[in-house]
Amino acid sequence: MKPTTAATYERARRLAILSILAVNLQSRRSNTSEPEDTVSVFRRWSDFDFLIIALTRSRRAVKLAATIPEIQPVLESALDEFDFSLAELKKLRDVAEQINDYALG
Numbered sequence: 001m002k003p004t005t006a007a008t009y010e011r012a013r014r015l016a017i018l019s020i021l022a023v024n025l026q027s028r029r030s031n032t033s034e035p036e037d038t039v040s041v042f043r044r045w046s047d048f049d050f051l052i053i054a055l056t057r058s059r060r061a062v063k064l065a066a067t068i069p070e071i072q073p074v075l076e077s078a079l080d081e082f083d084f085s086l087a088e089l090k091k092l093r094d095v096a097e098q099i100n101d102y103a104l105g
Contacts, residue, residue: 005068012065019061022054049096055086056093 003011029047036043059082066075083089095102 005070009065009068009071012061012068015064016058016061019054019057023051023058026051026054052089052092052096055089059083059089 026047030051034043059079062075062079066072066079
């Protein structure tokens with residue numbers, strides 16, 4: 001059974017809130033220093049990976065909400081702006097998630 005428009009909206013809204021909180025957290029962490037940063041880039045690298053994941057989830061939440069006809073035009077426009085601003089996000093996510101394909105050619 002297909003979920004109602006209201007259920008889809010609520011699911012998308014919850015997913016968007018969680019991903020926005022994660023983007024905020026990872027953005028803050030990217031702009032701070034920790035003691036281990038002087039000997040390793042691993043924390044910053046991990047935080048950047050988590051930021052990519054959070055941004056991708058934010059986009060997916062909006063894409064889900066954009067299936068609702070009443071709000072689709074405004075969300076499609078927002079997605080276009082998001083994609084323009086973060087043009088390499090999909091590539092960054094793909095490299096991180098499909099590392100074997102990129103490593104082996």
